[in-house]
Amino acid sequence: MEIWEVNQSFFFxxxxxxxxxxxxxxxxxxxxxxxxxxxxxxxxxxFGPHAVYYSATPLSEYDTLGTxxxxxxxxxxxxxxxxxxYGFQSQEALKAMIGFIxxxxxxxxxxxxxHRNISQNHKFQAVGLxxxxxxxxxxxxxxxxxxxxxxxxxxxxxxxxxxxxANLVFTISLxxxxxxxxxxxxxxxxxxxxxxxxxxxIATMPSITSYLRRVMGWHFPKVVGFELMTSLVMAFISCQLxxxxxxxSL
Amino acid sequence: xxxxxxxxxxxxxxxxxxMYPLLALMLILVACVDLCDAATVVDVYRLVQYDISGVPFxxxxxxxxxxxxxxxxxxxxxxxxxxxxxxxRELDLGFLQDYISQKQSLGGLLxxxxxxxxxxxxxxxxxxQGFRKLLAQLENLLVHANIPxxxxxxxxxxxxxxxxVDVKKNDALGQQATATTGGYKLxxxxxxxxxxxxxxxxxxxxxxxxxxxxxxxxQLPTIxxxxxxxxxxxxxxxxxxxxxxxxxxxxxxxxxxxxxxxxSNPKTRGRYNLLFALTSGGPYNYEGTQKWLKSLDxxxxxxxxxxxxxxxxxxxxxxxxxxxxxxxxxxxIKQIFEGFSNVAEDLGFQVALKHKKIxxxxxxxxxxxxxxxxxxxxxxxxxELSTPPELLESAGSxxxxxxxxxxxxxxxxxKLVAESLARHIYGHQKKDIKIFAxxxxxxxxxxxxRSWLDLLSQTPRVAPFLSKSEPLITALKKELExxxxxxxxxxESLDGIFTFYDSTKASLNIYQVASVTFDLLLLLVLGSxxxxxxxxxxxxxxxxxxxxxxxxxxxxxxxxxx
Numbered sequence: 054m055e056i057w058e059v060n061q062s063f064f065f066x067x068x069x070x071x072x073x074x075x076x077x078x079x080x081x082x083x084x085x086x087x088x089x090x091x092x093x094x095x096x097x098x099x100f101g102p103h104a105v106y107y108s109a110t111p112l113s114e115y116d117t118l119g120t121x122x123x124x125x126x127x128x129x130x131x132x133x134x135x136x137x138x139y140g141f142q143s144q145e146a147l148k149a150m151i152g153f154i155x156x157x158x159x160x161x162x163x164x165x166x167x168h169r170n171i172s173q174n175h176k177f178q179a180v181g182l183x184x185x186x187x188x189x190x191x192x193x194x195x196x197x198x199x200x201x202x203x204x205x206x207x208x209x210x211x212x213x214x215x216x217x218x219a220n221l222v223f224t225i226s227l228x229x230x231x232x233x234x235x236x237x238x239x240x241x242x243x244x245x246x247x248x249x250x251x252x253x254x255i256a257t258m259p260s261i262t263s264y265l266r267r268v269m270g271w272h273f274p275k276v277v278g279f280e281l282m283t284s285l286v287m288a289f290i291s292c293q294l295x296x297x298x299x300x301x302s303l
Numbered sequence: 304x305x306x307x308x309x310x311x312x313x314x315x316x317x318x319x320x321x322m323y324p325l326l327a328l329m330l331i332l333v334a335c336v337d338l339c340d341a342a343t344v345v346d347v348y349r350l351v352q353y354d355i356s357g358v359p360f361x362x363x364x365x366x367x368x369x370x371x372x373x374x375x376x377x378x379x380x381x382x383x384x385x386x387x388x389x390x391x392r393e394l395d396l397g398f399l400q401d402y403i404s405q406k407q408s409l410g411g412l413l414x415x416x417x418x419x420x421x422x423x424x425x426x427x428x429x430x431x432q433g434f435r436k437l438l439a440q441l442e443n444l445l446v447h448a449n450i451p452x453x454x455x456x457x458x459x460x461x462x463x464x465x466x467x468v469d470v471k472k473n474d475a476l477g478q479q480a481t482a483t484t485g486g487y488k489l490x491x492x493x494x495x496x497x498x499x500x501x502x503x504x505x506x507x508x509x510x511x512x513x514x515x516x517x518x519x520x521x522q523l524p525t526i527x528x529x530x531x532x533x534x535x536x537x538x539x540x541x542x543x544x545x546x547x548x549x550x551x552x553x554x555x556x557x558x559x560x561x562x563x564x565x566x567s568n569p570k571t572r573g574r575y576n577l578l579f580a581l582t583s584g585g586p587y588n589y590e591g592t593q594k595w596l597k598s599l600d601x602x603x604x605x606x607x608x609x610x611x612x613x614x615x616x617x618x619x620x621x622x623x624x625x626x627x628x629x630x631x632x633x634x635x636i637k638q639i640f641e642g643f644s645n646v647a648e649d650l651g652f653q654v655a656l657k658h659k660k661i662x663x664x665x666x667x668x669x670x671x672x673x674x675x676x677x678x679x680x681x682x683x684x685x686x687e688l689s690t691p692p693e694l695l696e697s698a699g700s701x702x703x704x705x706x707x708x709x710x711x712x713x714x715x716x717x718k719l720v721a722e723s724l725a726r727h728i729y730g731h732q733k734k735d736i737k738i739f740a741x742x743x744x745x746x747x748x749x750x751x752x753r754s755w756l757d758l759l760s761q762t763p764r765v766a767p768f769l770s771k772s773e774p775l776i777t778a779l780k781k782e783l784e785x786x787x788x789x790x791x792x793x794x795e796s797l798d799g800i801f802t803f804y805d806s807t808k809a810s811l812n813i814y815q816v817a818s819v820t821f822d823l824l825l826l827l828v829l830g831s832x833x834x835x836x837x838x839x840x841x842x843x844x845x846x847x848x849x850x851x852x853x854x855x856x857x858x859x860x861x862x863x864x865x
Contacts, residue, residue: 090822101833109840204814205342
């Protein structure tokens with residue numbers, strides 16, 4: 054759908070909603086509809102960016118949907134592995150294991166799966182996108198469906214959507230760094246430690262946030278704000294690293 | 304090696320693919336569960352709903368689904384889709400009276416009572432005195448009006464206080480809570496109230512036979528002690544009636560215990576039978592007492608010398624009243640009253656005699672003894688009340704809680720009844736004897752009094768809502784079985800002019816809802832965010848030219864069609 058079409062339908066919807074809103078008799082009929090409205094809002098916040106990313110970047114032109122789907126499947130497999138690991142490990146070792154399993158899964162998706170001839174540039178984006186989308190669906194769709202439709206209003210689901218956005222940026226940055234680590238053979242020596250440290254930071258992000266929440270007692274909005282900031286910083290750094298690493302191969 | 308990899312991949316992807324339907328099923332199942340969790344759930348108690356000869360009274364509806372409003376609303380605002388929240392402290396009785404009498408529509412009424420009035424809360428606070436009078440007036444207004452919207456009572460807690468502060472703030476700003484402005488939504492989802500088909504009243508009687516002398520073929524005379532144990536109030540689920548008539552029941556049980564001790568020894572068994580009766584249907588013109596009397600054997604009824612009815616003996620200080628319907632110069636009445644006043648003098652308080660003639664044509668039975676008098680049995684009611692209560696009044700109102708009753712008052716009443724009975728039975732009327740002395744084995748047991756009083760003060764006892772096998776009835780029966788020789792339970796149906804409706808207790812869900820404006824605003828913000836994100840990504844990955852070309856496509860397409 055083109056931009057202007059989107060804008061037109063948006064405007065039309067707003068007009069209808071305004072007409073509805075101003076008539077008090079229909080307000081009662083609005084009520085059960087309203088419970089779905091909030092769910093719809095949070096859903097587009099959580100899953101919209103993935104669709105927008107796919108359609109805005111050249112990914113849609115090169116038909117990388119298959120890659121994304123495969124990456125999503127690998128994510129689900131790692132999630133299953135993580136779930137089975139819960140019973141056997143203790144708390145501290147568990148956190149480290151989770152990060153390692155995530156990285157291992159991402160490595161598998163990036164390096165081991167064969168894709169059609171897609172440039173490295175698009176490969177990591179597609180993998181990151183599929184991975185992040187699967188993560189959002191698994192962790193955020195069910196709570197959203199169950200909770201956001203209730204009458205009681207909370208900011209939780211909007212914050213969760215923002216977290217999904219941060220997660221998308223994180224995953225794409227991690228995929229970029231991953232592709233740098235495993236798929237690019239000749240890298241400038243000075244940059245290698247930076248690449249690895251950034252990757253480690255991003256991979257351990259879940260444990261960092263849970264530490265902040267439990268030990269430091271940060272509330273959810275603060276944590277989400279921190280995640281958003283860090284994701285932007287990390288995205289910028291990974292972008293720069295990627296560009297710097299691209300030069301020698303030219 | 305490529306084949307190996309490919310087969311491994313195929314197996315792997317097959318496993319992944321088989322997981323998909325499982326996950327999809329899980330998501331669908333989760334989707335079917337429509338959990339509606341409110342942040343706050345409060346227990347609420349509904350106003351009574353009843354008919355007298357078909358004329359409706361009380362609150363006629365039970366389910367509620369409206370926004371909350373407070374008294375600070377703007378004048379002239381439409382409250383037909385709001386629930387008015389009234390704390391007892393801020394009650395404006397005149398306003399409510401106008402609202403009800405002018406039959407203005409209201410979505411619902413929620414009255415918040417202070418925690419101290421909660422049954423089971425024994426904190427004595429002097430500030431509750433002012434509330435009791437206001438509460439009595441409120442109950443009087445609500446019980447005798449026909450109210451076409453749901454009325455509920457609830458106890459204040461932190462959550463309701465917080466909600467009320469918020470609602471008042473919103474109302475003061477002039478933003479009446481509707482779908483457009485958000486606020487609090489109160490939901491009580493119960494089915495519509497139904498008539499209670501055939502409410503039963505249960506009378507429990509205990510028979511303690513006296514000792515018959517050898518060769519004495521005549522029937523022994525009987526003395527009856529009666530108290531009605533059921534209540535009626537504005538909120539049937541809160542109608543515990545500690546004073547009216549929990550105190551009477553406790554006094555009766557204690558007198559029964561004392562005489563059972565006396566009568567257990569054949570040497571001290573008196574020449575009178577004792578009949579203890581706990582009757583139901585008290586607030587409804589003592590219908591239970593009437594039915595019980597009519598069910599008694601004629602000979603038994605004729606053998607009753609006199610009956611003492613106990614009604615509200617828990618909160619008096621110096622004077623207890625003896626109400627009679629026979630004229631005071633009647634010989635029997637004189638005898639009974641003299642017996643009482645002698646004992647009272649010894650115990651240090653006064654009794655006074657009050658005479659009220661029975662009007663046969665009037666169906667209103669104000670005192671229990673009137674039911675006896677109508678069947679020509681001498682009877683008197685011992686009570687702290689000086690005026691006869693009106694219909695459905697003083698029968699267990701919201702303010703009649705445990706704090707209103709003093710155990711000492713009940714104990715003094717027990718001593719009065721027991722001593723005067725004993726002096727009559729054993730023929731010691733004129734003598735200065737204390738049979739139930741304080742440190743004897745026949746002393747009144749204050750712990751017994753206290754424990755029964757506490758139990759009754761936590762048990763609502765409105766007769767139509769008591770089933771035949773109600774735990775309280777079983778407990779009372781068991782207690783009388785311990786003290787008397789023969790106990791019988793009589794179940795009757797409460798016919799006559801009263802009809803009751805169920806649904807007395809419910810759970811109120813309080814939701815904090817966002818307005819439509821907020822949702823629309825959020826949608827706008829999100830839409831703009833996604834558009835900005837889209838443009839940013841197009842610019843950074845494909846260049847600005849691509850973005851502009853997206854806008855230029857429609858005209859070029861039109862040109863192509865032409």
